[in-house]
Amino acid sequence: MASIGSLPFMIETKTESSLLLHSNNNRLLRFPFFTHRPGRSIEVTGINAEVVGMCSRQINWCTKGKLWKIEPLRVTGKVSVEGEDGGEPEDALRATIEKSKKVLAMQRDLLQQIAERRKLASSIQSTSINQEEDKASFEQGNDPFPNVESSSTSGDDTVEDQIGSIASSSYGDSTEDKELETVASAVSRGFNKIEKDHGEPLPLNKAPSEVESTKHVNKTSSKTEWSDALPSFISTTAETSTPIDEELVDLKEPSLEEVNNWETDLMSEDIKSPPLAGANVMNVILVAAECAPWSKTGGLGDVAGALPKALARRGHRVMVVAPLYGDYAEPQYSGIRKIYKVDGQDLEVAYFHAFIDGVDFVFIECPMFRHMGHNIYGGKREDILKRMALFCKAAVEVPWHVPCGGVCYGDGNLVFIANDWHTALLPVYLKAYYRDNGLMTYTRSILVIHNIAHQGRGPVADFSYVDLPGHYLDLFKLYDPVGGEHFNIFAAGLKTADRVVTVSHGYAWEVKTVEGGWGLHGIINENDWKFKGIVNGIDTQEWNPQLDVYLTSDGYTNYSLATLQTGKPQCKAALQKELGLPIREDVPVIGFIGRLDQQKGVDLIAEAIPWMMGQDVQLIMLGSGRPDLEQMLKEFEHQHRDKVRGWVGFSVQTAHRITAGADILLMPSRFEPCGLNQLYAMNYGTIPVVHAVGGLRDTVQPFNPYDESGLGWTFDSAEAGKLIHALGNCFLTYREYKKSWEGIQRRGMTQDLSWDHAAQNYEEVLVAAKYQW
């Protein structure tokens, strides 16, 4: 057993969300929350480990009591450690140096190619300009070759095309170019980290204006660090390795000086080249009552854990703020404490911080939140309201008080993303406490609707809990035939936020209708101009059959599209075994995962159970929520022990295993703003059968046997008969049309379901909010 000793440094990985360690028996070990916590140790089974990632500083690696050092470099290949069979630490260092030599050599080759191509491009360009000049001169009657036919326009096009293609091939997708791109982004990430690692923490309790001025000072200092850091990234490695220097000297053709110049050219290009977000780079703070993996009751937690990382990949500085419900391993106490008044009571909060996958995670600690992780929205109405009021008050000031990596976000160029009614008070506080008083003038807020059915409703008297000036009451007051005149937090948030987003296009349409708006359709229609639907993505590290950590034991296995035909049946058998169902490959296994409430259409499954049980199928249901529905799940299992398992509870591991082991995922939701489980299912080659509503309609194109297109089966109204019809067709295809089945699986697995596209759409909303007055 080799073990990596304390790793007091951040490691950014190529795969974005975690440190990946491959052991020599090909087991993939992931450490999703790997962070710079001194003293943390990681065990790796196997000796020859591969670190895929980038070490921004030296790593100390302990094997059998010996200390090994890995110098700063971008590691892309194997780092061989021969600790157990007597290898010396120097060998590891040697291997590391060899690796860095290769990387440097590759960079030099690439730089050389780029320089050559540039020369070629500019010579063609000048030829083209000459030709243009010649042509102009010819048109003026000065034909230099009066006896030769003038070159055609298409000839000019050809030259332009050449320039275009040369230019694009210089920066195109050759392997080396990708390598270069990775280096560039690694370097720019390095900048962020350096800023974070070395930035001076701000003095506590700074006034906003002081924070603002400190921010500028820090900006300047980080620029200096940038220029210092850049060469050291390359040269530190070189310094530790004489052979690399020798190799540099060996490169007479072109000379070292030239290479260095090219490097400088390239690096200055990198400095100039903007991040994906370009000039739109902003400070973004997503505020949510839950954030996976620390806290999760449903899809909101998943979104809060994943969308910020995608925004950070686009170059934004991104923070997530969530309550601290338990003892989380990663966040560290920031040393900042503040007192906020809620319902007349002074409540002290402490801020905790972790920097993971390019995102600052700030957790707000207060006795009110402690141990509420399994009951986030539980308790008396007033208590929930007070928790959320405190959370929003404390969250809105995070950019002033919490020095993430040494530098506070400040309130310029800042956009908050609030989520659902729980944080819908944040846009209101931003306006009432700050913007109305000339503070946070450049800060904007976006409110995301994940589920409009929950609104933070109460009697009008609840207004006293939110501590706002009296004239704000009207924002909260809503009349509807069900509740009469009442207090509605979502209503106030929707009116106050600069922009509103919901999680699919279908749902964006539905919430404007009487049926789908749950009383808020009027307000949404009035604010239509600031409203947009953006389909959620998925975290392709967490929900990926190739990397899924829950598929590495108990007979499960990781699989990909290439190994689908063996890997998925193995997971299916493991699932059947784990749950005590007959282990049979030929029986279709139907999965259901979800909160047990009216939304998810569990009652439709109940109605369809008699028909289903007449089929040769297995049904596995995982859920928690309404006690009567939990009881129903248990009864299904009790009545059909050979075919049904009803797992009552919340188990992330079981959710992953059902997604991998089931053939079909059933989602008969009565409404579904987006739905994530169908997206996860498709990524695992599990075919969704869904009620075509909201995001389910947007994301599951129905299978068409005539042209072999589509991703699953849909039914157009929430009726058991329709569900049965869709399932019947699905079973038929499963049994009789294997090729079609595989085609659906393949299409599902090859979609780009990542957050990257959604993040780009969110960016448009951020920009729109920023320029809105």
Ligand SMILES: Nc1ncnc2c1ncn2[C@@H]1O[C@H](COP(=O)(O)OP(=O)(O)O[C@H]2O[C@H](CO)[C@@H](O)[C@H](O)[C@H]2O)[C@@H](O)[C@H]1O
């Ligand atoms: N018992 C259990 N054990 C383990 N895991 C469980 C579980 N029950 C549910 N989950 C997990 O919770 C998540 C549920 O996400 P969904 O998007 O399907 O629904 P939810 O209605 O909570 O989210 C709302 O917000 C999201 C995000 O915007 C929208 O997609 C959705 O339509 C909207 O209703 C999934 O990750 C699922 O695996």
